[in-house]
Amino acid sequence: MKKIFTLITVMLIAVSTNAQTRRTLWEGSLTMDNSWPSVQISKNDLLPYKTGDALIITISSADNTINTGWQWGSQVFVNCDWKTLFGAKTLTNGETNIEVVFTLSDEEVSQINGGSEIEVQGMNVVVTKVELEENETIEYETTGTELEMDSYGQIYKDQLTDYSGKDKLVFTYKVEGSTDYTEGEESGSVIGWGIGAIRSLGGNVEVASIGVKGIGEYNIQFTMDDLQGAIEDTNTTYNTNGIAFAMWNCKNAIGSRVSIVAYKAVSTGIEKVISETGNVNAPIYNLAGQRVNASYKGVVIQNGKKFFQK
Numbered sequence: 001m002k003k004i005f006t007l008i009t010v011m012l013i014a015v016s017t018n019a020q021t022r023r024t025l026w027e028g029s030l031t032m033d034n035s036w037p038s039v040q041i042s043k044n045d046l047l048p049y050k051t052g053d054a055l056i057i058t059i060s061s062a063d064n065t066i067n068t069g070w071q072w073g074s075q076v077f078v079n080c081d082w083k084t085l086f087g088a089k090t091l092t093n094g095e096t097n098i099e100v101v102f103t104l105s106d107e108e109v110s111q112i113n114g115g116s117e118i119e120v121q122g123m124n125v126v127v128t129k130v131e132l133e134e135n136e137t138i139e140y141e142t143t144g145t146e147l148e149m150d151s152y153g154q155i156y157k158d159q160l161t162d163y164s165g166k167d168k169l170v171f172t173y174k175v176e177g178s179t180d181y182t183e184g185e186e187s188g189s190v191i192g193w194g195i196g197a198i199r200s201l202g203g204n205v206e207v208a209s210i211g212v213k214g215i216g217e218y219n220i221q222f223t224m225d226d227l228q229g230a231i232e233d234t235n236t237t238y239n240t241n242g243i244a245f246a247m248w249n250c251k252n253a254i255g256s257r258v259s260i261v262a263y264k265a266v267s268t269g270i271e272k273v274i275s276e277t278g279n280v281n282a283p284i285y286n287l288a289g290q291r292v293n294a295s296y297k298g299v300v301i302q303n304g305k306k307f308f309q310k
Contacts, residue, residue, distance in 0.1 A: 032123050039120040046118065051105060057078075059091065059096075062125050063094070081117060086208065087194065090206055139265070155242050156201075169262050173195070173257055175250075176253065177250075200243070206230070207222060
């Protein structure tokens with residue numbers, strides 16, 4: 001009996017080691033409109049956090065009529081001390097009870113480390129909860145593989161067949177420009193809303209807009225799970241699927257692509273216990289990579305498989 005109990009205990013420890021845990025940072029109901037309200041969270045309340053953890057923003061509704069003058073529709077984004085931390089994620093008008101996931105990269109962790117608080121903002125959405133999901137640490141191979149992109153920053157699906165799941169792509173870009181700034185602007189800043197985007201080839205599915213930062217070289221990274229909705233965009237006007245690394249000028253600055261490098265996740269040697277039929281309680285995502293619940297209608301992804309949810 002003691003041996004059986006010990007075995008069960010070991011199994012529970014092995015599973016819990018890989019489990020994702022969530023902490024609620026804020027809960028309420030805040031309508032994001034043109035008065036620009038925000039959910040402000042102290043860095044001390046966010047601790048501990050690390051690369052690979054995720055901020056989960058629960059949206060009870062996305063409604064473009066909250067502010068009809070906002071031409072970009074329903075969006076949610078996260079700042080750090082009122083500077084862009086994550087690019088905006090656009091939601092489909094009429095969606096309800098969805099979870100928007102912002103995964104912390106090394107760059108974002110560094111930015112939070114140097115700040116004091118984060119702010120969740122948006123437009124034409126109602127935010128009801130902000131959570132931190134603490135994920136297991138993922139190790140990656142030291143040397144990645146640089147992917148070929150054309151002059152438009154496009155990479156095609158056939159270059160990505162060897163990558164899946166938690167394998168990641170690192171998009172590196174450079175921001176150059178004038179050192180002359182309008183009075184009141186912080187030295188080294190770039191004036192404007194954004195400098196680029198990661199999206200599907202046809203532009204119908206946007207993974208993230210690349211927010212404005214200072215002049216310098218930066219990277220933004222995503223797992224293949226994050227990118228899957230854009231890669232498989234069925235509305236593309238092209239004959240193939242893939243990812244577009246779009247960059248553009250931003251008032252006093254010029255944005256340019258440097259590289260796209262793929263890294264494979266390295267196994268930690270601890271394996272999860274997974275049913276052959278898949279986990280029926282596994283999170284569900286739409287084709288844009290946004291987390292949704294069982295009431296969502298349309299094509300969704302669960303346990304790495306696509307199906308149509310009525």
